[in-house]
Amino acid sequence: MSARRTGSFVWGSRVRVWVGTWVCGGMVGLASGAGAVGVAEPSWIDAKVGEIVSVGRGVVKREELGRSLGGRPIHLLTIARGAEGEVRPAVLIVAGIDARHRVGVETALGVAEAWASSPPEWLVGRTVYVVPCLNPDGFVRGGPRADTPRRDEPGDADRDGRTDEDPAEDLNGDGLITMMRVADPGPALRLTPTMVDDPDFPGLMRAPDAAAGERATYAVLIEGLDNDGDGSFNEDGWGGSGGGGIDLDSNFPAHWPEFSDGAGVRPLQAPETLALARWALDRGDIAAVIVYGRHDTVTAIPKAGEMDASRQVPLGIEQDDKALYEAASKRFKEITGIHGAPRPDTNGSFVAWAYAHLGVPAFSTPVWVRPDQVAEDKRPKPAEKPGATREEGDAAPTPRPEPKTDEAKWLRYFEGRSDLPGFVPWRAFDHPQLGPVEIGGFIPGAMMNPPPEEVSSLVDRQSAFVADLAGRLPMIEVEGVGESLAGGLWRVTMRARNAGEWPTLSAIGRKARRNAPTRITIDAPVDRLVSGEKTRIEWSIPGGGHAEARWTLRTEGMGKAVVRVTSPILGTRTVEIPLEDAR
Incomplete structure (x- = not known):
């Protein structure tokens, strides 16, 4: 006849989805x-x-x-x-x-x-x-605001022995560093035209379509001067094309x-x-x-x-x-x-x-993201535009093609939001080095915030x-069972079940091996172990899966078996399994 005793411990807790309200x-x-x-x-x-x-x-x-x-x-x-x-x-x-x-x-x-x-x-x-x-x-x-993700640190991007000597600049004083475009630059300016003004979305610069017979007519640069006189603009400093x-x-x-x-x-x-x-x-x-x-x-x-x-x-x-x-x-x-x-x-x-x-x-x-990248039922209601209603008899607006590029879609979005500036129209500016230019383009950060x-x-x-x-993270439920055998021996069985959806270590976690695996250890002297390793290693317990360990012990005078399950992510929990007949 065998006696069975159990002990259990639930590791972690079920997670309820909660949505906070923030003003x-x-x-x-x-x-x-x-x-x-x-x-x-x-x-x-x-x-x-x-x-x-x-x-x-x-x-x-x-x-x-x-x-x-x-x-x-x-x-x-x-x-x-x-x-x-x-x-x-x-x-x-x-x-x-x-x-x-x-x-x-x-x-x-x-x-x-x-x-x-x-x-x-x-x-x-x-x-x-x-x-x-x-x-x-x-x-x-x-x-001024610039389209750069960086934080300041002195640097010499153009390797001329000077640091940050040619940064971008707010030439027109609007508080922003946007772009400059130069129409048909002559050879003396040492600028190469690479862009055209999109006829479908005026103001938007894009590469020319050679198949359609287009040729580049604009050189486009970050707003600023050639401070170091090397023929390059804004190549070394904050907000420019390099350094910063x-x-x-x-x-x-x-x-x-x-x-x-x-x-x-x-x-x-x-x-x-x-x-x-x-x-x-x-x-x-x-x-x-x-x-x-x-x-x-x-x-x-x-x-x-x-x-x-x-x-x-x-x-x-x-x-x-x-x-x-x-x-x-x-x-x-x-x-x-x-x-x-x-x-x-x-x-x-x-x-x-x-x-x-x-x-x-x-x-x-x-x-x-833009509203067109959000499900319709979760899109914010567009702000009403004053004076946007069309009087009877007014001509309908000229239909425009649907934007295909990301920038064209952003331009269309900002055009529909008079309350939200996102694009600076190109305005003429007399550049002290380049002569007539235009300054404009997307406002830095506008497409992010x-x-x-x-x-x-x-x-x-x-x-x-x-x-x-x-709520998907690993959650271990641990249960231990003791079973009395003949001759003063007990069989101790421990099962650790992952009640979470995620494994205790993901595939990349097993490969990186930064975290130690889950260890299942019985707290008993080695000379009491008849069978079973004192510590069992489980690299990963899958979501919904389990790991099991068994030991046969000489239990005279023990009274209980103590099993510890340890994980760097889940911590250590102890389960005590009564062995009352062993006293």
């Missing part, structure tokens, strides 16, 4: 919207973080991840409920890498503020880390674009990128990463199964992680309505590094996606 008015002072020219003061970001910590006392903790090159703090917020120091799976949110992407900073602070004021129940079993602005120097830089600092989202080691301007002379050269990488590598609990930035890896997931020349580092994602990404992408589209987004090169980006080197699923979203009134709904949707993602 956009709380973000007063930030340069919201495409047409805004002002920028936030550095003290504003610090003060906002302080408010969030004060509101979320006991839930939100603030640390300093490091300091920027300019000496500004890089804030890190830890948001969690429950016992302090308890290890549980965490989601890392990073924003403000690209200096132009201000909506990312607004959204990161918005979700943190919402959770601080009304902490959701799912935070009891999860941790959220928020780095709201990795690039404070670039974010708070004063005008480091693009932090090109300075991470994953597929680092070594010869690209702005990538730095070495990976992690910038103190901002180095501080984030060091901190993340020291954390074993990060299970997923979300980036609010210029890249998109969630509406259109990266290619699966393609490797670099070493056949080891994925160019996109591992084949075995594809289903995980597809499920996350499907829910993201359902929650946010976003079904398309720009897809710039991710080489050297944080999201690429977080996946390939940190070894966790990593998703990046621009947060806001929404109207202020849309920010609140964007925060709500991103909050909901984070909550949904947190």
